[in-house]
Amino acid sequence: MNFPQRLIEGYSAFAAGRLQREQDRYNELARAGQSPEVMVIGCCDSRVSPEVIFDARPGELFVVRNVANIIPPYSPDGQAHGVSAALEFGVGALRIKHIVVLGHAHCGGVKAYAQDSQPLSPGDFIGKWMQLMTPAAERVGPRGAQDQSEYLTKLEQANVSNSLANLMTFPMLAKLIEKGKVATHGAYFGVASGDLFVLDKTTGEFRRVTAA
């Protein structure tokens, strides 16, 4: 199969528009290297692109995306860990100042976990990956009489908080956070409304951001 035509068309539009406007910036980023201040850990979901939501320019966001924006806990077990490697590089080499975990509404990964349904694909990986959400589900408690969307929102938001808690299990990161050199933040994007919510760590609630 050919390279997707949609991507060729998209690149053409980029080359004629944004690239032309930002060529100098790209040249400078190539010369000096990247120095983003913000790292975003988001979901793979095609509707939740951090660069689009935050209107980011090249070089501004260091982004890791995976199913359900999960940060697995620190586990130096000799295996390969993609998120941990990105954190190590982002914080250790790039001196990232802010780490944002970006969750979202209508998250397929969270829904699959909540419904205890078959994983999204019957493959070898996703079921085990989603088990990382278990502490978040335990914190939310049983669904009980809540309607499903209310319960899923709680679970999606608890999953963001759980990823933030897991950040603190990385010794180097915990030290930098305690010293105030790195700050962590939770955010939640409402896919239908387009609203952005930011976690208030003192109350544990997500508050809607009013656009400036």
Ligand SMILES: [Zn+2]
């Ligand atoms: Zn998702």
